[in-house]
Amino acid sequence: MSQYLPLLGIVVIVLGFALRFNPMLVVPAAALTTGLLAGFDPLEVIGKLGKAFNDARIIIIPYVVLPVIGLLERYGLQQRARAVITKFRAATVGRLLILYLLYRQIISAIGLHSTAGHPQTVRPLVAPMAVAAAERQVELDDAGRDRIKAYAAATDNVGLFFGEDIFFAIGSIVLIQQTLEHYGISLSPLHLALWAIPTAIAAFLIHSSRLLLLDRKLGGR
Amino acid sequence: MITAQHIFYLVGALFGAWAILSALDRTNPKRFGNAAFWGLIALSLIAGQWIGDLANGCLVLALAALASLKLLGRGAPLTSEAEQEASGQRYGNKLFLPIVVVLLTAVLGTLLYLYTPLRETGLLEKNRETFILLCLGVLLALALIFTWLRPPALAPLQEGRRLIDAVGWAAILPLMLASLGLVLADTGVGTTIGGLLQAAIPPRTVLPAVVVYGVGMALFTILTGNAFAAFPVMATAIGVPLLIQSYGGNAAVIGAVGMLAGFCGTLMTPMAANFNLVPAALLELKDDYGVIKVQIATAIPLLLVNILIIYVAGFKL
Numbered sequence: 010m011s012q013y014l015p016l017l018g019i020v021v022i023v024l025g026f027a028l029r030f031n032p033m034l035v036v037p038a039a040a041l042t043t044g045l046l047a048g049f050d051p052l053e054v055i056g057k058l059g060k061a062f063n064d065a066r067i068i069i070i071p072y073v074v075l076p077v078i079g080l081l082e083r084y085g086l087q088q089r090a091r092a093v094i095t096k097f098r099a100a101t102v103g104r105l106l107i108l109y110l111l112y113r114q115i116i117s118a119i120g121l122h123s124t125a126g127h128p129q130t131v132r133p134l135v136a137p138m139a140v141a142a143a144e145r146q147v148e149l150d151d152a153g154r155d156r157i158k159a160y161a162a163a164t165d166n167v168g169l170f171f172g173e174d175i176f177f178a179i180g181s182i183v184l185i186q187q188t189l190e191h192y193g194i195s196l197s198p199l200h201l202a203l204w205a206i207p208t209a210i211a212a213f214l215i216h217s218s219r220l221l222l223l224d225r226k227l228g229g230r
Numbered sequence: 231m232i233t234a235q236h237i238f239y240l241v242g243a244l245f246g247a248w249a250i251l252s253a254l255d256r257t258n259p260k261r262f263g264n265a266a267f268w269g270l271i272a273l274s275l276i277a278g279q280w281i282g283d284l285a286n287g288c289l290v291l292a293l294a295a296l297a298s299l300k301l302l303g304r305g306a307p308l309t310s311e312a313e314q315e316a317s318g319q320r321y322g323n324k325l326f327l328p329i330v331v332v333l334l335t336a337v338l339g340t341l342l343y344l345y346t347p348l349r350e351t352g353l354l355e356k357n358r359e360t361f362i363l364l365c366l367g368v369l370l371a372l373a374l375i376f377t378w379l380r381p382p383a384l385a386p387l388q389e390g391r392r393l394i395d396a397v398g399w400a401a402i403l404p405l406m407l408a409s410l411g412l413v414l415a416d417t418g419v420g421t422t423i424g425g426l427l428q429a430a431i432p433p434r435t436v437l438p439a440v441v442v443y444g445v446g447m448a449l450f451t452i453l454t455g456n457a458f459a460a461f462p463v464m465a466t467a468i469g470v471p472l473l474i475q476s477y478g479g480n481a482a483v484i485g486a487v488g489m490l491a492g493f494c495g496t497l498m499t500p501m502a503a504n505f506n507l508v509p510a511a512l513l514e515l516k517d518d519y520g521v522i523k524v525q526i527a528t529a530i531p532l533l534l535v536n537i538l539i540i541y542v543a544g545f546k547l
Contacts, residue, residue: 015419022454026501032455033399034298036406037291040413047417052284057416059286061409063278067234068405069271070361072394073241077328077371079389084379085318086325119333127509136513151516159520162509163497166521167528170493174486177340177360180404181458185485186357188462192470194481198360199340204486207543211535216528 018043065187068180102143102157103224106164107217109135113168114209118175126169127162136161146227160223164216171212174205233355235279237365242275248391251384255305263301264395267293271402290409297399304395321379328371335367336360400504404458411462423450424467431468436477436545443468444537447488448495448529455501457492464488473544483544491536497529498522 018039025035037058044054078086113125125131139161140154149157173179177198185201249269255261270289278286296302318325340360343349354362372386394401427446431439443464450460469488473479496502499522506522517523 012418012422015414015417016422018414018417018419019453022501026455026503031298031300031399032403032501032503033294033406036403036410037294040410043414043417043419047419049417054413055287055291056283057287057413058290058409059288060283061412061416062290062405063274063283063286064412065405065408066238066275066278067358067361068408069275069402070237070241071364072401073237073244073365073368074332075393076244076386076390077332077368077375079391079393080372080375080381080386081325081328082314082393083317083381083385083389084321084325085314085316086329088315088318089321089323089325119337127512131509132512155513155515155517155520156524158513159510159515159524162513162521163524163528165509166497166505166525170496171490171532174490174493181461181489182486184404184408184458184461185489188465189470189481189485190357192465192474194470194474195357196482196485197344197357199344200482201486204483204543205490207539208487208490208532208536211539212528212532215531215535219528 014046015043017046065184067183067187071180101146101224102139102160102227103220103222105139105142106135106160106220109161110164110168110213110216110220113165114172114213117169117172118209125165127165131161131165135165143227146224160220164220167212167216171205171209175202175209177202231352231355232362234358234361237358237361238275238278240365242272244272244387244390245269245275246272247387248272248394251387251391252305252395257306258303258395260301260303261305263296264303267296267302267399268394270296290406293399293402294406302395302398304398305392328375331371331374332364332367335370336364339363339366403504404456407454407456407459408462410454411459414459415462415466419463423463424471427467428472431472436473436479437541439468439472439477440541440544441537443473443484443488444491444533444540447492448498448533451492451495452499452501455496455499455503457489457496460492460495461489464492473540477545479540479544480547483540487536487540487543491533491540494529494533494536497525 021039021042022035025038026032040058041051041054044057045051049057116125136158140149140157143149143153143157174181176182182198182201186196186198189196245268249265249272252258252261252268253265255264258264270293274286274289281289340363343354343359343363375381375386427442431442446468447457447460447464450463451457454460465485465488469484473484474481496505500507500519506525507518510518510521515521
């Protein structure tokens with residue numbers, strides 16, 4: 010039975026998040042709970058946490074691009090990017106979001122995933138454009154508008170998640186490589202990133218179909 | 231040879247500079263919190279390999295304390311939207327050029343290094359080539375920007391700091407979760423869950439093992455909020471011992487698509503707060519779970535497709 014005690018760490022995670030604590034508090038708390046219940050002494054658990062953190066530092070490296078992106082934003086990069094998106098302004102909410110999905114997948118796949126996102130593109134640009142497009146198709150109440158906005162946010166997530174792994178210098182690819190290397194399985198990041206492509210295509214097809222269905226449901230043109 | 235350690239020094243120096251500039255930024259009411267947070271990350275990058283596990287662990291706890299006590303803030307933006315708009319029109323699409331330089335250096339550089347005799351020179355640490363070239367690309371792009379646009383000397387550091395402040399503690403949450411995953415594995419939780427899951431798999435049958443691996447990735451991600459925490463556990467429990475070692479599946483497919491099966495879980499969990507709850511707040515939706523509700527009907531079919539890809543590409547091709 011005692012081997013199941015450390016699973017309480019998982020309970021800490023679930024409760025911590027359910028009660029809306031800061032993840033930066035919940036995650037180490039869960040690690041400590043798990044470690045202590047597994048019979049390690051506190052200093053040993055802290056040491057393990059430290060070693061794991063230290064071994065995974067390569068995940069931080071991609072932030073090295075921030076000075077370049079920040080500097081270009083100072084000269085109007087985001088405005089240019091918006092101007093480029095706006096050219097693809099489509100007639101319906103479905104088509105608009107499909108274009109954004111494609112754009113989001115492509116920029117994420119080439120490592121520009123942090124040039125878009127909920128604060129940067131969805132709130133100021135995609136959500137208002139989507140709502141405006143939908144309102145041309147059908148009259149919307151507040152709940153309907155919320156649903157269109159939720160579709161805009163969801164489209165950003167789907168585009169990001171199933172685009173970014175095609176870029177081989179992303180954290181998750183490194184994590185896969187590190188984990189497998191631990192078992193003596195050596196893979197290049199490029200080889201792993203290649204296998205993110207079939208899922209990226211499937212994600213595009215599935216989410217696009219749903220967006221077209223949304224268009225059909227809204228009716229209009 | 232240029233190794234990962236060299237780029238840790240470079241990026242460590244960058245975080246160190248962000249720490250100093252944060253401390254000097256009077257527009258940020260929590261400037262010393264930011265300074266301490268970025269400073270500790272700089273310390274980890276530069277000296278992590280010498281200070282020992284316990285000191286690293288204390289560093290992790292200090293970062294967690296700074297974040298959970300809400301000691302991080304943001305300074306005022308450095309240029310106005312109107313100035314950026316005017317500047318963007320002036321420089322046009324050429325503004326994308328430095329980014330292209332970074333990407334071409336990383337992408338073409340990696341390809342060129344790995345697939346030509348350059349590799350024999352052993353100039354770059356194995357499997358770290360892309361990161362080293364990414365850093366090189368950044369340096370080249372900065373050189374290009376300085377020659378072309380002549381920004382103030384501190385501008386790249388300050389503008390970079392604006393972005394890292396916007397990301398905040400979430401910048402290292404993936405690292406924390408990776409650590410948690412490894413701790414869970416070290417303490418046998420992975421083996422325990424793996425044991426429970428393996429018990430559910432009929433012996434010597436590939437398909438059920440693939441299904442449990444894919445669904446397990448998604449479920450564990452729903453529980454922990456991040457596929458990064460799920461991956462080491464599921465790889466230890468099923469991916470490596472069963473799928474790769476016993477059944478001889480393609481390791482790249484099992485690793486990459488397994489992670490993507492986890493991402494389907496990310497779409498369905500409130501625990502991935504930064505992706506699912508933050509935008510609901512940002513877009514002022516009445517329902518906190520509005521974004522998740524929309525995502526479920528994409529996530530479930532996509533999970534099935536991922537399981538199919540692992541089965542077909544991992545074992546049948």
